[in-house]
Amino acid sequence: MSIRLGGRYEVGELLGAGGMGVVYRGHDLRLGRDVAVKMLHPRLGGDELATAIFRREVLNTAALNHPAIVAAYDAGEEPMPNGDGVPYLIMELVDGRSLRDFLRSGRPEPRLALQITAEVCAALEFSHRHGTVHRDIKPGNVMLSYAGQVKVMDFGIARAFAPDGDGPPLRLSAAVIGTILYLSPEQARGAPVDARTDVYAAGCLLYTLLAGRPPFLGDDPISIAYKHVREDPVPPSRFNPDVRDDVDAVVLTAMNKSPLDRYQSAEAFRAELLRVLTDGSVAAAPVLPRQWTRGAGAPGSYWTFASHLGETSTVTAWRARVAERLDRLGESHTAVEEVVHGWRPPAVADLEVAVSRRPDRADGGHTVLLRGSAGEVEVPLRLPAGLDRAVARAAAAVDTARLSPALTSPADLAAVRDLGGMLFSAVLHGEAGALYRGCRAAAGAGDARAPHGRLLRLVLRPRAPEHAALPWELMFDELTGAHLALEHPLVRYVELPVPVAPPVDRPPLHVLGMAVSPRDLPPLAVDEERHAVESALGQLTRDGLVRLTWVNGQTWKDLQRKLYKRQYHVLHIVGHGGYRPELGEGFLAFADDRGRSDPVSAGDLGAILAGQRQLRLAVLNTCESARGDGRRGYSSTAEALVRRGVGTVLSMRDVVSDPAARTFATVFYEAVAVSAPMDVAAMLARLAVKRDGQGSLEWSTPTLFMRSTHSSLFGTAEEHHG
Amino acid sequence: MADIVSVVHFGEPEAAAVLAAGLGGPGASAPVVEAQRTRAVAADLALLVLVALPVHGFLKKLGEMLGESTGAGIAKLFNAAFARVRGGGAGRSIVLRDGVHGMDVELTADLPPAAYEQLGALIAAEAVTLRYDPAAGAWVAAGTPVDPR
Numbered sequence: 001m002s003i004r005l006g007g008r009y010e011v012g013e014l015l016g017a018g019g020m021g022v023v024y025r026g027h028d029l030r031l032g033r034d035v036a037v038k039m040l041h042p043r044l045g046g047d048e049l050a051t052a053i054f055r056r057e058v059l060n061t062a063a064l065n066h067p068a069i070v071a072a073y074d075a076g077e078e079p080m081p082n083g084d085g086v087p088y089l090i091m092e093l094v095d096g097r098s099l100r101d102f103l104r105s106g107r108p109e110p111r112l113a114l115q116i117t118a119e120v121c122a123a124l125e126f127s128h129r130h131g132t133v134h135r136d137i138k139p140g141n142v143m144l145s146y147a148g149q150v151k152v153m154d155f156g157i158a159r160a161f162a163p164d165g166d167g168p169p170l171r172l173s174a175a176v177i178g179t180i181l182y183l184s185p186e187q188a189r190g191a192p193v194d195a196r197t198d199v200y201a202a203g204c205l206l207y208t209l210l211a212g213r214p215p216f217l218g219d220d221p222i223s224i225a226y227k228h229v230r231e232d233p234v235p236p237s238r239f240n241p242d243v244r245d246d247v248d249a250v251v252l253t254a255m256n257k258s259p260l261d262r263y264q265s266a267e268a269f270r271a272e273l274l275r276v277l278t279d280g281s282v283a284a285a286p287v288l289p290r291q292w293t294r295g296a297g298a299p300g301s302y303w304t305f306a307s308h309l310g311e312t313s314t315v316t317a318w319r320a321r322v323a324e325r326l327d328r329l330g331e332s333h334t335a336v337e338e339v340v341h342g343w344r345p346p347a348v349a350d351l352e353v354a355v356s357r358r359p360d361r362a363d364g365g366h367t368v369l370l371r372g373s374a375g376e377v378e379v380p381l382r383l384p385a386g387l388d389r390a391v392a393r394a395a396a397a398v399d400t401a402r403l404s405p406a407l408t409s410p411a412d413l414a415a416v417r418d419l420g421g422m423l424f425s426a427v428l429h430g431e432a433g434a435l436y437r438g439c440r441a442a443a444g445a446g447d448a449r450a451p452h453g454r455l456l457r458l459v460l461r462p463r464a465p466e467h468a469a470l471p472w473e474l475m476f477d478e479l480t481g482a483h484l485a486l487e488h489p490l491v492r493y494v495e496l497p498v499p500v501a502p503p504v505d506r507p508p509l510h511v512l513g514m515a516v517s518p519r520d521l522p523p524l525a526v527d528e529e530r531h532a533v534e535s536a537l538g539q540l541t542r543d544g545l546v547r548l549t550w551v552n553g554q555t556w557k558d559l560q561r562k563l564y565k566r567q568y569h570v571l572h573i574v575g576h577g578g579y580r581p582e583l584g585e586g587f588l589a590f591a592d593d594r595g596r597s598d599p600v601s602a603g604d605l606g607a608i609l610a611g612q613r614q615l616r617l618a619v620l621n622t623c624e625s626a627r628g629d630g631r632r633g634y635s636s637t638a639e640a641l642v643r644r645g646v647g648t649v650l651s652m653r654d655v656v657s658d659p660a661a662r663t664f665a666t667v668f669y670e671a672v673a674v675s676a677p678m679d680v681a682a683m684l685a686r687l688a689v690k691r692d693g694q695g696s697l698e699w700s701t702p703t704l705f706m707r708s709t710h711s712s713l714f715g716t717a718e719e720h721h722g
Numbered sequence: 723m724a725d726i727v728s729v730v731h732f733g734e735p736e737a738a739a740v741l742a743a744g745l746g747g748p749g750a751s752a753p754v755v756e757a758q759r760t761r762a763v764a765a766d767l768a769l770l771v772l773v774a775l776p777v778h779g780f781l782k783k784l785g786e787m788l789g790e791s792t793g794a795g796i797a798k799l800f801n802a803a804f805a806r807v808r809g810g811g812a813g814r815s816i817v818l819r820d821g822v823h824g825m826d827v828e829l830t831a832d833l834p835p836a837a838y839e840q841l842g843a844l845i846a847a848e849a850v851t852l853r854y855d856p857a858a859g860a861w862v863a864a865g866t867p868v869d870p871r
Contacts, residue, residue: 392849396824400772403730403757407772409821522733522759578763589763597763623762657758 004029005088006076011037016098021054021154025093028073035073038089051087058089060132060155068123070094070143070153091153096145103139103208110243113209114273116142119150120202121270127155128195128266135193137201138182139208180221181214185257188225196259199269203254203262206273210247211239215255220543229257250276347450348489348677349373349443350709351436353427354461355381366464368427372456374438377431381467384422394419394474395654401697402657408697416697420476420483428475457489457679459709468492469630471653473700486687486699489679491706494634494642504569504616507545509713511537512568514551514559516575516590518597529574529621529662536669554591556600560608567614570713572665577622577637577652584629586637588622602640609644617648617678617713619668621661625651626703642705648678649705660689660698677711679704723787726780727752730770737806738769741816744799745771747787768807768814777820777827781842793838800838804831824849827861837861 003011005026012025015036026037040054061072071092077085099116102108108116120142127134134141134155143151184200186193207215215234216227233255235248250272256262263269351372358367358380366381397412428436439456446453462468472492475484484490513533515526530550540546551562576589576597585601592598600608609615618641620626628635634643638651650668652661667688671681682704690699724746731738731754742752757770773780781796788795804811811831818827825846837854840861846852850863 389848393824396819396826396849400819400821402760403770403772404755407728407730407755409774411774411822415824521763524759524761576761576763599763621761623760652761655760655762657760659758661761 005037005078005090006074009035009037009074009088009090017041021057026090028090034093036070036091036093038091040087054087054089057155058087061089061091061153063130064127064132064155066123066126068119068150068152069126070151092151094143094145094149094151094153095147096143096149096151099139099142099144099205099209102144103212107212107240108209110210110240110247111277113206114247114277116144116150116209117202117206118270118273118277120152120205121266121273123150123152124195124198124202124266125270127152128198133193133195134198134201135187136179136182137198137205138179139205140179142205180224181208181216183225183228184259185229186259188229194259195265196262199254199262199264199266200256200259202266202269203251207233207236207251207255210236210243210251213239220539232257247276347454348457348680348711349439349454350457350459351439352459352461352493354463355427355467356461356463366467368432370427370432370435372435372439373442374435377435379427379430379432382426382429384426387419387422387426387470390415390419390422391470394471398654398697398700401693402655402660402701405694405696405698408695412697416474416700417476419471420474421478423470423472424475424477424484428477455489455680455683457491458484459491459493461493461495463495465628465633465635466630468633469628471700473653473703483700485683486690487683489677489683489711491679491704491709491711493709494639494705494707496634496643496707504614504713508547509540509545509570510566510568510614511546511548511570511572512551512562513548513572514554514562514574516554516573516588518554518576518589518591519595520597521576521589524575524658525662526574529665532662532666533572533669536666536673540673554595555593555598556590556604556608559590563608563612568612569614570617570619571609571612571615572619572621574621574661574665577620577625579624579627579636581629584632584635586624586627586635586640588620588625588637602637605637606640606644609641609646613645615641615646617650618646619665620649620651621656621665623652623655626653626705638703638705642707645707647707648711650678650682651703651705652701653703654698654701656698656701657696660693660696660701663689663692664702672713675712678713679706679711723747723783724750724752726774728755728772729753730755730757730772732757732767732769734768734807737803737811740806741769741771741799741803744802745784766814767817768811769803769816770819771816772819772821774821776822776845776847777818777825778842778845780818780820781838785842793835793842796838797833797835800829800833801831807831820846823847826851828853830854832856 005011008028008030010027010029012027015023015025017023021038022041024037024039026035027033028035040050058072058075061070062075065071072089073092074090075088077087079085107113120137124134124137132155134152136154137152141152141154143153145151182201182204184193184197186197204215216224216231218224218227233252235243236251237243237245237248253261253272254263254269263272349372351370354369354371355366356369358365367378368381369378370376393415397408397415400412401408443454443456460472462470462472473485473490476482477484513530515530517524517526534541534548537546537548541548549562551558573588577587578589578599579586583601585603587599587601588605589597590600609618618638620638620641625637628639634640636651638649641649664685667685668681671684672678676684682702686699686702689696689702693699727745729738729742729745729752733756735754735756738754739751742754745752775783784796784799785791788799790796800816803816804814807814814831816829818829819825820827823846825848827841828851833854836859841852844852844861852861853864854860855862
């Protein structure tokens with residue numbers, strides 16, 4: 001069944017995806033024409049900042065009507081069942097391809113490169129006249145139609161400015177900003193930007209078209225940003241003998257480090273390009289060739305590099321390591337970090353929810369103690385009659401969703417909401433509810449250390465096994481109409497007198513993966529998950545900050561042999577698993593020597609891992625790894641590892657579908673790779689399961705057990721120093 | 723019936739097609755959906771019939787559609803599906819899921835018509851799993867949830 005927006009636009013095939021948005025082919029049923037439909041990237045759904053940026057793109061684009069700018073036709077918000085709106089933008093469908101794709105087949109002739117850049121400048125000239133700086137000019141944001149028209153798009157991070165430089169305050173410190181390969185020196189330094197920032201990026205664009213490679217390459221984003229600030233580019237003629245000296249001069253003028261020494265407007269830059277195209281007379285100073293006789297290598301594997309790094313502005317590195325490098329470079333850490341990484345992990349504030357037996361009550365009554373920034377309150381635990389039936393009904397709803405999200409019925413959604421409401425009211429009623437809302441408001445308002453606000457993290461401490469067995473991840477707030485685990489990092493804190501794995505004090509972080517798919521069980525897409533994890537951690541691996549290795553083989557002995565060799569910090573297991581009610585124990589399905597299923601109990605897995613004293617995170621991406629019997633404490637496979645000292649265990653409470661498990665792991669590691677704390681990464685991954693799975697209820701299955709409130713995988717300065 | 727029933731199969735498309743045709747009514751077929759693969763070990767489930775009605779209401783309607791007041795027609799329909807399951811359906815089950823209450827009923831290839839008649843007479847409205855006990859000649863609830871209170 002096709003999706004229809006606003007009752008008018010039918011959404012078709014996916015045309016492309018960027019860091020923040022996805023674009024689909026669409027059809028306007030009213031006017032009978034094809035259109036492009038841009039929506040916020042599913043994994044950013046619910047992200048207020050990303051949504052705000054997207055809405056701003058809608059406004060920016062709508063205000064710009066120019067032949068060289070992709071036209072905006074319409075915009076709206078599609079209401080979701082939870083009351084949220086999903087913003088979308090209806091745009092002109094350009095019959096062509098982006099310059100990034102165009103460049104994959106080779107660089108154009110210099111004349112065409114100049115013409116394309118002149119058209120880009122025409123678009124910029126128009127947008128600047130209307131008070132908008134694009135800030136993200138790059139090949140991926142310029143379309144070239146098959147009829148030869150140039151169209152600039154993606155004004156998502158554009159910013160309004162006043163000619164005197166007193167524009168509205170910049171609020172993008174936590175957002176994706178620019179692309180490293182086209183980043184101006186003033187952006188890299190965190191200095192104010194203006195129209196000349198776009199002139200610099202357009203100069204970089206022209207450079208790339210002429211040379212077949214961007215002006216600066218490097219091993220990582222930091223070094224590229226540094227080169228934009230400090231190094232002069234090699235003239236493009238060094239890479240392309242067809243580029244004349246006067247063209248070199250125009251490019252390098254546009255790319256001058258000082259905005260004062262660049263063309264002062266896109267209009268001036270365009271005029272110069274047109275002069276070169278018509279009569280060859282150039283106002284720019286010629287380049288002295290002797291500067292470039294050494295040190296410039298031939299164009300290397302740029303497109304491979306660009307596809308993995310250059311076009312990705314959110315690639316980040318281990319922050320401590322980055323700070324160290326920036327210190328060496330003598331740059332401002334904050335400014336460069338924000339620009340280069342483009343994303344800063346959110347700060348969190350905790351609300352602890354402890355459920356325990358009341359010592360003054362002989363009747364087994366339980367109490368809920370809440371402690372957060374807005375205060376402390378104790379209320380009785382109020383589990384309603386019929387809770388057991390509601391749990392079973394919701395479990396059936398989640399199970400139906402794992403068969404296929406399309407089978408979920410309104411009755412299923414209602415069952416999950418009803419149980420979620422019961423669980424919410426059990427612990428957050430009366431004064432407890434007021435405290436929750438107070439803490440939430442306080443966290444959102446921020447403070448001196450977190451001026452953009454904090455995420456409120458819920459730290460659950462259900463001490464009795466029967467309470468720990470409840471699916472608290474489903475808690476639903478009737479007032480806001482939202483499940484808490486989709487908006488808050490939600491952690492099950494495990495209190496045990498066992499030492500927890502220490503923080504990792506120096507790179508690399510050793511990650512061990514194991515993928516098992518015994519031949520007598522339904523095959524799993526283990527290779528896809530393996531690739532997704534490798535891809536998510538790819539940049540950190542290339543930077544030498546992470547070392548990812550995989551167990552060769554599928555038997556428990558293969559795992560054991562690998563563990564003999566070194567201490568690992570992260571263990572990721574992909575495979576089948578389950579829970580045996582008759583034994584009260586979970587298991588993972590390894591393979592035997594013949595490739596057939598060989599169940600290894602949770603206790604035995606704990607013994608296999610007993611020598612791993614550095615294990616900070618275990619991801620058990622298998623079915624029912626978080627399931628306990630509700631009668632004894634710590635009876636799940638995940639908790640068996642926690643008892644062995646693993647700091648954090650990410651596990652699955654229910655039977656989980658292969659696609660949902662894979663989506664969860666992919667987004668979890670992608671988020672961790674940009675410095676998100678593990679609990680925040682899990683929250684983001686839940687949302688991805690819900691959105692990518694067409695509203696699948698499987699978002700509730702992942703369960704995060706932690707032994708420490710420090711949730712950064714890489715460790716923090718605070719943690720290292722106690 | 724086609725609008726209130728979906729047949730979900732676990733690698734058994736032929737059996738699903740037979741059952742969907744039988745459940746759809748004259749000239750219609752219930753929708754067939756292939757279940758997503760899971761990371762679970764259990765592999766004894768062949769088909770799952772998801773019904774947007776309580777089970778007793780569904781069986782009543784099904785009996786009416788088949789023109790039989792006894793369980794024989796219903797047993798014949800499910801047995802035809804079991805016959806298309808690999809290995810003749812031995813050791814495999816078809817689950818009937820009440821999409822209103824979340825109740826599962828495990829059907830096996832050897833169920834007598836009387837079991838279907840008993841099932842149609844049960845007014846069950848809880849998310850439990852029912853299995854037929856041939857010794858007792860009755861349906862019993864398995865895995866009763868733990869009351870956390």
